[in-house]
Amino acid sequence: MKKTILLTTLAALLVSQAGAQSCMANVKKSGLTVGTSPDYPPYESLNDRNEIVGFDIDLMNAIGKKMGMKVKVVGQGFDGLIPALISKKIDVIAAGMTVTAERKKAVNFTLPYDNSANVIMARKENLKYGTAASLAGRNVGSQIGTVQEQIVQGIKGASSKAFNLYTDAAVALQTRQIDAMVVDKTVADQFLKTYPDLRITGTLARNAKAMAVRKDCGDVVNRMNAAIIEMRKSGELAALTKKWLK
């Protein structure tokens, strides 16, 4: 009886090992397909030539290099990223994604690479929207499927307007279709450069960002984490942060 249990456990272990190995072997063969939502500068956005560029892209390319793998970046809507990962259309999510307990149930996060606050943005004549409470009765924007959408939905009396793209929320704010939006401070700083009428009017809670990999690809996460630690030590990560996020 004991022997059977032992054997079953052993077999289960071997199967899970094989699964993990094939995960790494697969990406070795085909390269890492990285999914992102390129509406979130400076983490990811489209340049003049319609190429996806940004902190997350440089970071993934550096990690890929250390892992000895090709990296291919594909753009799509933010709210479809976790489903695309689970259905194996992509291998990694690099999209300025916040680590949350809910997402942890579905995906495996790497070590965090960034930590920044959420802020409220409004037009310059509305500096009064400095706190969550001040947004009661207002139309408040964000992006569909983000933690910011959840924050806005949690603000008492506010009406949540979530857009497909974060850039669309910024346009809506500039053109008076919404009164305010909640967004990452790092991204707000970029939107300020594009939309001169916008201001940061308040600060909300901080959040950590990481890349996400499928649950059964622990070996890939381990290799990515090793690369991140190497980049922390060598100063490469600090250099990338300085280039894009400061």
Ligand code: ARG
């Ligand atoms: N940090 C937020 C979240 O994880 C927003 C990320 C949006 N990213 C993007 N590439 N549009 O929910």
